[in-house]
Amino acid sequence: MTDPTVSHESDAERESYWNAYYASTRTARRPLPSQFATFVAGELEGPTRILEFGSGAGRDSLFFSSHGHDVTGVDGSKAAVDACSALAATLGEGATFVAATIDQPDLASQLRVEAGNTLVYARFFVHAITDEEETAFLDLAARLTSPGDRLAVEYRTVRDSSGAKVTGAHYRRFVNPSSFNAKAVLHGFEVTYAVEGFGFAKYKQDDAYVARALFVRR
Template structure:
């Protein structure tokens, strides 16, 4: 799924500073969602800090990462609200199976789906992003929202605490155009520094809230 898989396994094995929930998960981008109505699919869960934050608020969470090390550590702490899976999201079949599973679970629970990602979209190639987008469209059976925080082009030359692994700096104009063309509605968007400082790093990030238009999907069938 990720470039530099070995890097990420080593990163999650040795890094002890990733246990605090992000500022993004506590922001107003998530505040309108509640556990009674929404099932959460978190992509790129890493050490699981945001996953457990959501689970502690009684959300049902399916958390995915490409690092076996991260998922093994997280699974040791699983509870009734969160389950962790190691998935290769560059595998089109695996992604479609995942989205099928999530939609069926949401249907059984009579819930909508919220796909949540933080610092994930810039860790994958655009081709993997396209696989994910296609799987969302093909498998959506309930209203589906997409909330994400990620690095953008303006961040490329800025200082990084961790600067020895793959990143894709997203062109937000192209990103929004693509998602809109594929049937998503932009509910909220911003791009700035000061959103998620970490130590001496203040990255340039985008935050976006999107909603997939099921009515548009039905009209195309």
């Protein structure tokens, strides 16, 4: 039976959608960060190595970079990565960007991993990948972190499946927070903060019902 809470697209269709989307939304101006990024920034203690997955237009990667963090953004859209790299250069930010899918076998080797004070960050990424890619994401997050490092995620939940969507009919799932948290625990993370609701990620008429959570690596 088809799951009504999941949009079904091939990998090629997803890639084509996001390449066209980011190619059409290029800007030379500094973007505003998400609400989630400003929340997470307040939880950080000093300069942090931040690995953002699903960096998109770079709004949060560039925000973290502007506050002195060492940032690498990863996205499956080459158009997005090219645009972010150009914008970072224009703004004089040191953030770097990598074009890769989350299940790419050599992705871990492409990322500069340093011991201590690392944050894996993913906003509106978990619901834009498949169940199998979610497992790959958590596998990779565990490989890239050491005890005491953090994972921060925000995503659309199953309670958001019927709401208005401004960004169009691209691939998305609607995630059960209890299931995601349990899966993260099995990958070596401990939940330190978790909340759900409206008002955390409002954009025009799209007031997404989201979950946001912070984890620490055990």
